[in-house]
Amino acid sequence: MTAARYLGPAKGIAFFAILASLPSFNIAHWVLNIAVFTLMYAVMSSSWNLVGGFAGYPSLGHAAFFGIGAYGTALWFQHHAITSGYEPFELLPLIGILAALLGLPVAMIAMRTRSDVFAIVTITLLFVTQTLAFNLRSLTHGAQGLSIAVAPFSARTYERPFYYVLLLLLALAMGISLGAMRSKLGLSLAAVRADEDKARGIGVRTFGVKLLSFSISVGLTAMVGGIWAYYEGFIYPQFAIDPLVTIAIVLMTFLGGRATLWGPVLGAFILETAQQTLAYSLGGSQFYLIAYAMVFLLVMLLMPRGIVPSIQAGLRRRRRKAAVDAAGSQGNAADTKDRGVRSTLSTVKGSA
Amino acid sequence: MAALLEVEGLIKSFGSVRAVNQASFTVQHNSITALIGPNGSGKTTLFNLITGYLPPDQGRVRFAGRDITGVDAGRLYRRGLSRTFQQARVFPQLTVQENLTVAAGYSWGQLFGRRMSKADRQRVGQLLEEFRMAHVADLFASELSYGQRKLLEFAAVLMSSPSLILLDEPTAGVNPVMIETMEHHIRDRYAAGITFLIVEHDMNFVMRLCDPVIVLDQGREIFAGTPSDVQSNPLVLDAYLGG
Amino acid sequence: MHALIQGIILGVLTAGVYALMASGQTLIFGIMKVVNLAQGAMVILGAYLSYQLFTSFGIDPLLSIPLTTIAMFVLGVAVEVLFLRPLRREDRSELSLLVTFAVALLLEGIMSVTWKTTVRSTNTGYANSSWTVFGYQITLVRLWAFLLSIAALGVLYLLLNRTRFGRAIRATVQNPESARLLGVEASRVSALGFGLGAATAAAAGSVYGLLYPFNSGSHYDLISRLLSIVLLGGLGSIGGAVVGALVVSTSSAIVASAISPSWSEMTFFVILLLVLLIRPQGLFGTTARGAI
Numbered sequence: 001m002t003a004a005r006y007l008g009p010a011k012g013i014a015f016f017a018i019l020a021s022l023p024s025f026n027i028a029h030w031v032l033n034i035a036v037f038t039l040m041y042a043v044m045s046s047s048w049n050l051v052g053g054f055a056g057y058p059s060l061g062h063a064a065f066f067g068i069g070a071y072g073t074a075l076w077f078q079h080h081a082i083t084s085g086y087e088p089f090e091l092l093p094l095i096g097i098l099a100a101l102l103g104l105p106v107a108m109i110a111m112r113t114r115s116d117v118f119a120i121v122t123i124t125l126l127f128v129t130q131t132l133a134f135n136l137r138s139l140t141h142g143a144q145g146l147s148i149a150v151a152p153f154s155a156r157t158y159e160r161p162f163y164y165v166l167l168l169l170l171a172l173a174m175g176i177s178l179g180a181m182r183s184k185l186g187l188s189l190a191a192v193r194a195d196e197d198k199a200r201g202i203g204v205r206t207f208g209v210k211l212l213s214f215s216i217s218v219g220l221t222a223m224v225g226g227i228w229a230y231y232e233g234f235i236y237p238q239f240a241i242d243p244l245v246t247i248a249i250v251l252m253t254f255l256g257g258r259a260t261l262w263g264p265v266l267g268a269f270i271l272e273t274a275q276q277t278l279a280y281s282l283g284g285s286q287f288y289l290i291a292y293a294m295v296f297l298l299v300m301l302l303m304p305r306g307i308v309p310s311i312q313a314g315l316r317r318r319r320r321k322a323a324v325d326a327a328g329s330q331g332n333a334a335d336t337k338d339r340g341v342r343s344t345l346s347t348v349k350g351s352a
Numbered sequence: 353m354a355a356l357l358e359v360e361g362l363i364k365s366f367g368s369v370r371a372v373n374q375a376s377f378t379v380q381h382n383s384i385t386a387l388i389g390p391n392g393s394g395k396t397t398l399f400n401l402i403t404g405y406l407p408p409d410q411g412r413v414r415f416a417g418r419d420i421t422g423v424d425a426g427r428l429y430r431r432g433l434s435r436t437f438q439q440a441r442v443f444p445q446l447t448v449q450e451n452l453t454v455a456a457g458y459s460w461g462q463l464f465g466r467r468m469s470k471a472d473r474q475r476v477g478q479l480l481e482e483f484r485m486a487h488v489a490d491l492f493a494s495e496l497s498y499g500q501r502k503l504l505e506f507a508a509v510l511m512s513s514p515s516l517i518l519l520d521e522p523t524a525g526v527n528p529v530m531i532e533t534m535e536h537h538i539r540d541r542y543a544a545g546i547t548f549l550i551v552e553h554d555m556n557f558v559m560r561l562c563d564p565v566i567v568l569d570q571g572r573e574i575f576a577g578t579p580s581d582v583q584s585n586p587l588v589l590d591a592y593l594g595g
Numbered sequence: 596m597h598a599l600i601q602g603i604i605l606g607v608l609t610a611g612v613y614a615l616m617a618s619g620q621t622l623i624f625g626i627m628k629v630v631n632l633a634q635g636a637m638v639i640l641g642a643y644l645s646y647q648l649f650t651s652f653g654i655d656p657l658l659s660i661p662l663t664t665i666a667m668f669v670l671g672v673a674v675e676v677l678f679l680r681p682l683r684r685e686d687r688s689e690l691s692l693l694v695t696f697a698v699a700l701l702l703e704g705i706m707s708v709t710w711k712t713t714v715r716s717t718n719t720g721y722a723n724s725s726w727t728v729f730g731y732q733i734t735l736v737r738l739w740a741f742l743l744s745i746a747a748l749g750v751l752y753l754l755l756n757r758t759r760f761g762r763a764i765r766a767t768v769q770n771p772e773s774a775r776l777l778g779v780e781a782s783r784v785s786a787l788g789f790g791l792g793a794a795t796a797a798a799a800g801s802v803y804g805l806l807y808p809f810n811s812g813s814h815y816d817l818i819s820r821l822l823s824i825v826l827l828g829g830l831g832s833i834g835g836a837v838v839g840a841l842v843v844s845t846s847s848a849i850v851a852s853a854i855s856p857s858w859s860e861m862t863f864f865v866i867l868l869l870v871l872l873i874r875p876q877g878l879f880g881t882t883a884r885g886a887i
Contacts, residue, residue, distance in 0.1 A: 056689065058689050058692060058693070060692070060696070109868055109871050109872055110871070112871070115688065115689065116628075116630050116688055116692065116830070117826065117830075117871070119630065119692050120630060120822045120825075120826055121826075121867070121868075121871065123632070123818070123819065123822065124819045124822055124823055124864055124867065125864070126819075127815060127816070127818075127819035128819065128860065128861060128864040131857075131860040131861065132861070134857075135857040135858070135860075179464075181467070182466060182467050183463065183464050183465060183466060183467055184453075184454075184458060184462055184463050184464070184465055184466070184467055185463050185464060186467060187446070187450060187453065187454050187467050188454065188463065190443065190445065190446055190450075190454075191443050191446070191454050194443040194444060194445060194446065195441055195443060197405070198437070198441045198443075199443075199454070200424075200425055200426050201403065201404075201405060201425040201426060201429060201435070202426070202429055202434075202454070202455040202457065202508065202509065202512070203426045203427075203429040203430045203455070203456075203457030203458075203512060204426065204454060205426070205460065205463065206426070208460070208463075209463070243815060244700075247696060247697075247700065250693060251693075254693070287704070287708065288704075289700055289701075289703060289704035289707070290701060290704035290705060290708070292700065292704075293697045293698070293700040293701035293704060294701065296693070296696075296697035296700070297678060297694065297697045297698070297701070300678075300682070300690055300693060300694050300697065301678065301681050301682075301694075304682070304683060304686065304690055
């Protein structure tokens, strides 16, 4: 029991220690580049999980907030010079807060009713934001895109600042997730996800917790968008606000396991590396799209609960079986089991 | 002293069907009032109207002297008006303990406190002890039998220290042993000062436990009285047999 | 004023094709409670099919509609049976969104492999002729498209109201529980209903190809419009879908002519948000929340 209590923190510390030491192994630029993208997706799926996993409201519009963060950063540095190279990172909290505030009215309208209405409104928001990015030419330069000054980092260690900032952001996103899971906020969200009407009726602050989780979630996503814009150096509407980004985030969370701490991260690590490899080997984006859609369909059909929950359920079954066996040998589990069977029988009779 | 719950001329229509039609009745402090009536007489709709799950088209509801017509269900719950559902609604992927904790009606500040604090554990522990469910405390609600889920739902609404509990068919679909258990817990809580309004089809249960009995037919009250009065009243027989 | 009326005429004429697409989508929702995010991709696939029949065999899109609708009906049934039926009941509404999104991507990928990503359009002989009535221009192709959409909607109406299958569908939409008790087999109705939705998309696609240039990525533009229309009208209501299409396409045509075409895309989103604020269940929807 005591060993189990330290297992969680140990796992977390080991995970972040390994990731933090990774760049010092002098690995190739292209590997570190993949690592940067993997971290971006890990942060975003962890954030998506706050609302799509814990609250059970599947947002299809997160890419819009990613784009808002990207454009926010790019626009700011149209008018401000980059000197040390770290200013864009210092701007991130502001970007996050603004996006979170922007998310509030969206959530207020879209989360009033059912989760399918929510999905529809958020996906519509995604396309409208993309249209805006194309059309507000005076601001976004439309299809021409915006460029940001290249970061004045040494070419040898160019990826490192981005990598570390993203790692910090991942720690933040996972910290928030963990905090939610361990607090009554997470308990409330779980109730909302299971049966929202009932939850509302027993005094759970359903509306409030939904709004809170949505706005934190989109705030974090926008911060990743900001880092992405700076990392890429130029942004175009079709890449800054891309439905495929939404789909990738959702797929990663589902693959790893919704409403878990490690699931979204695991999903991102598996899929983003696979995706980059696929993109290299298949080249042409059309086959890539087909392969991606097929993977998606297979995950949904074969493993709708995701990797982490499947493992957890397996462990739980084993633990329970062990507990029942142990109790059975002492002779007092028979009573419990018998009572269970009896009331199950009566249920069958009652409903017949 | 005014009645704990006063229902006055409630009307609710769904399309062209009037589910509740001018229903008026009162529930006295510390009573176990039964609400009976043939299928489709509007009992569950009435529950939904009283507890804020549905807004009434017309009419008033007063609880503890305050007008609560159209007030949100969650707010009413925190004020001490609780209910259970016909189909035991618990949260299947939360444990039994968590199902109780989440029903405590906590404030905004507590939202950021621990998922299960020491105080929660203690309170939940006592309740589970009382309901003899301590041995299933860590099971998921989905792992319970139907009868146990009904018991859990009942136990959960006690977490808010309610003054009035509306039970929607507490014995439907559960075995005789569980019916006795349920009756025992209702009596216990009644003795502790809680008022009950119970919709029930099991007449033996109603006759044993409830007084007064209100009879509903076609969305309105047709009779109210003691159990023995109800049994001998021709209007009631008409409603049940005449359909 | 002239521009305004011209805008309204244009909007009403284009509303037909959107009403057709949206009615398929709202039908699928009504039957299965599934928001089909692949509806736009199915429309584009329908457009490609009739484009191919036209360029390879010279079959006019108006004549190829029976062929494409039957093909897409089969595809729709296959999608339902393969991808939607296996989903577990408890998280079906959530997963079906993502599954249909994946189907949309799959179709997009297949289309871009088959037809490349260059923009196509079905150029018939009558594509450019137009009339001028009281000073307002009406292109022949738009009028055709409108009449064709109305005809297809009429066929859909007859199917739903005059056939046994249609009655089973309507019973399921109104009350799944009692439909089941009356012996309507839910899984069969779902498969056929999804097929019917896909067939509607095919018909709409043939018409769409006449009106607009398209490529495999066009479904993104369609889906957000379609979803707005469907939400506006109220999920599951075909009459609502028709009204929603009228509102969306006339208002965006007016904005396009009065302000700028680039803002017309925004119009429907603003209308959608307003409607959701005032009437969350849409104009003709019945329930805002699930049953208690």
